[in-house]
Amino acid sequence: MQFLGSMFPQEMFGMIPQPDSNAPAVREIIPEQFQDNSGNPTDTQCSATNLQQCVSETTCGSAGGFWYNNQCNASQQGTDPVCDSAHLNLCVAETTCLNSGGYWYNNQCNSTAPAPVCDATHLNLCLTEISCANAGGYWNNNSCSATPPVVVTNYALTASASASSYYRDYQSAYPVTNLKDGNDSSRWISNFLYNGFYQEEWVQLDLGQSRSISEISISWSDAYFPQNYSLWIWNGYTWIMIKDLLQSSGGTSQISLNGIQGRYWMLRMRGGYRYVGITELQMR
Numbered sequence: 001m002q003f004l005g006s007m008f009p010q011e012m013f014g015m016i017p018q019p020d021s022n023a024p025a026v027r028e029i030i031p032e033q034f035q036d037n038s039g040n041p042t043d044t045q046c047s048a049t050n051l052q053q054c055v056s057e058t059t060c061g062s063a064g065g066f067w068y069n070n071q072c073n074a075s076q077q078g079t080d081p082v083c084d085s086a087h088l089n090l091c092v093a094e095t096t097c098l099n100s101g102g103y104w105y106n107n108q109c110n111s112t113a114p115a116p117v118c119d120a121t122h123l124n125l126c127l128t129e130i131s132c133a134n135a136g137g138y139w140n141n142n143s144c145s146a147t148p149p150v151v152v153t154n155y156a157l158t159a160s161a162s163a164s165s166y167y168r169d170y171q172s173a174y175p176v177t178n179l180k181d182g183n184d185s186s187r188w189i190s191n192f193l194y195n196g197f198y199q200e201e202w203v204q205l206d207l208g209q210s211r212s213i214s215e216i217s218i219s220w221s222d223a224y225f226p227q228n229y230s231l232w233i234w235n236g237y238t239w240i241m242i243k244d245l246l247q248s249s250g251g252t253s254q255i256s257l258n259g260i261q262g263r264y265w266m267l268r269m270r271g272g273y274r275y276v277g278i279t280e281l282q283m284r
């Protein structure tokens with residue numbers, strides 16, 4: 001059989017089915033996101049380019065819109081009429097964000113607090129001395145804290161010193177200043193102990209003014225430690241002994257004094273192997 005032009009066979013034979021006007025209407029099931037507020041189907045689908053067709057907050061948000069004024073908007077800028085605790089993302093100002101219980105940082109309103117950073121209340125997070133100082137902290141022992149480091153002054157460093165004798169009578173070889181120069185490789189050494197235990201040597205320190213001393217440390221020069229030594233303070237009239245101690249080896253002796261006050265101090269030493277010598281004497 002041959003057809004004419006573009007005509008279909010049904011048209012040719014009059015077989016096109018016609019709607020039955022008496023059949024009941026079929027109700028179309030419309031997904032919520034494609035309904036308007038009256039339950040009527042929207043003309044087009046809710047999408048990023050058709051936000052006005054989004055009829056619920058959920059679909060609006062999924063399409064990248066912002067739900068307020070009961071409609072889906074393309075921008076959250078401008079007024080934020082529904083900025084509240086449930087819509088912190090719509091708060092466009094720090095004040096309204098904070099009033100809604102949000103946290104304002106990164107130029108937006110967040111529901112969670114920002115991660116703590118180095119500041120006055122988080123000094124432990126400051127990792128450099130500069131950031132620590134800027135936050136009002138104190139940098140000590142490679143960490144930042146609110147507690148200023150205790151500054152301990154060694155008053156012996158600035159004291160004037162004198163001694164009973166010098167190594168072979170030459171002051172220049174091991175001068176008494178060597179015992180308070182802050183240098184562990186320089187030392188004062190007395191003259192030879194001709195009378196053994198019965199020979200006493202001493203050193204005196206003038207701190208320049210009365211100082212409260214809590215601790216004295218004496219680093220003896222190798223084997224040149226005394227067998228017995230005592231610590232004295234000048235009270236304005238006479239010398240007062242405050243410590244009398246025995247020594248059995250070299251190294252460093254630590255003497256606690258509980259803040260005794262004094263300007264003039266004397267260390268008296270007896271006995272020892274050939275000489276007595278001090279590498280460093282510190283008064284704190």
Ligand SMILES: [Ca+2]
Binds near residue numbers: 180
């Ligand atoms: Ca020294």
